[in-house]
Amino acid sequence: MKQKEFNKRYDKYQKNNLPTPFWDNTRETLEYVYYNDEVDYFHRILNSNNKLNVSNNLVEALENITDSGFYYPYISKYFVYKNNNYMLVEGLSHRHSFEEVVRVLYDFPESFKITRDMERYYSKQELDYLKKVQKYLLFIDLKDLSSIKKSITRYRSKKQKKYGSALIRLCDDKTLKNILNNKTNYMVMIPEDISIYKDKEIFDERKELIIDSKYDFKLFIEYTYREVKSYKDIKKGHKNNKLKDNDQVVVEYFNILERY
Numbered sequence: 001m002k003q004k005e006f007n008k009r010y011d012k013y014q015k016n017n018l019p020t021p022f023w024d025n026t027r028e029t030l031e032y033v034y035y036n037d038e039v040d041y042f043h044r045i046l047n048s049n050n051k052l053n054v055s056n057n058l059v060e061a062l063e064n065i066t067d068s069g070f071y072y073p074y075i076s077k078y079f080v081y082k083n084n085n086y087m088l089v090e091g092l093s094h095r096h097s098f099e100e101v102v103r104v105l106y107d108f109p110e111s112f113k114i115t116r117d118m119e120r121y122y123s124k125q126e127l128d129y130l131k132k133v134q135k136y137l138l139f140i141d142l143k144d145l146s147s148i149k150k151s152i153t154r155y156r157s158k159k160q161k162k163y164g165s166a167l168i169r170l171c172d173d174k175t176l177k178n179i180l181n182n183k184t185n186y187m188v189m190i191p192e193d194i195s196i197y198k199d200k201e202i203f204d205e206r207k208e209l210i211i212d213s214k215y216d217f218k219l220f221i222e223y224t225y226r227e228v229k230s231y232k233d234i235k236k237g238h239k240n241n242k243l244k245d246n247d248q249v250v251v252e253y254f255n256i257l258e259r260y
Helices: 004-015 058-064 098-107 115-119 124-139 156-162 173-179
Strands: 020-024 029-039 044-057 072-082 085-095 167-170 186-189 207-211 218-229 248-259
Touching: 004 020, 004 044, 029 058, 029 167, 044 058, 072 098, 072 248, 098 124, 115 167, 156 173, 173 218
Parallel strands: 167 207
Antiparallel strands: 020 029, 029 044, 072 085, 186 248, 207 218, 218 248
């Protein structure tokens, strides 16, 4: 189907100059459609051509009509087209959406970095997300792209298959230190309703990957047993100033399968 014929389905929106939701049943995608006059941004001249705008991203659609936007700088490898060939280089670059930054990180987890002076362009939540994702991609040995053509085998990770069903637990540094020094072999939970944990027959023998405060992977563990205890019985290995001696907690014991 030619583009002009394809675009006829948007004709009913020709009077709409604000992004209008349009559900594409064939492709099962949500788009935002609007028409506006073309603008010569250098001379700020309007040309009445009633130009069609289609975007699958509302942020992008509103960005175009409000002259607003985002700026996310980073350093990474990337491909440039030169002399009829794609060359791999490394240096400063940027994107205008967080999704695009994540795509770069996914393609180049080894070389991707955000310097201290670049952090002001990101929220703390975004920085935490990028750090955690990068640490995981490196943990499963995902490498930077070396060719513009992405091999399908890149997305078949043996380590992801091994650890994919394990939860990832962020462990505070004091607790982790005690575990690494073989002083404790348990994790502590403080649930709202502790009664559901008193049945010893109901226990999930799950596995977890343990990360530290910097999101570095430290342990791979498997839980073997659970019991309800008073805080006074476990406080030597697990300090919590909010708990009193007779407060009840859930103690989950584990075996260490791997150390990193």
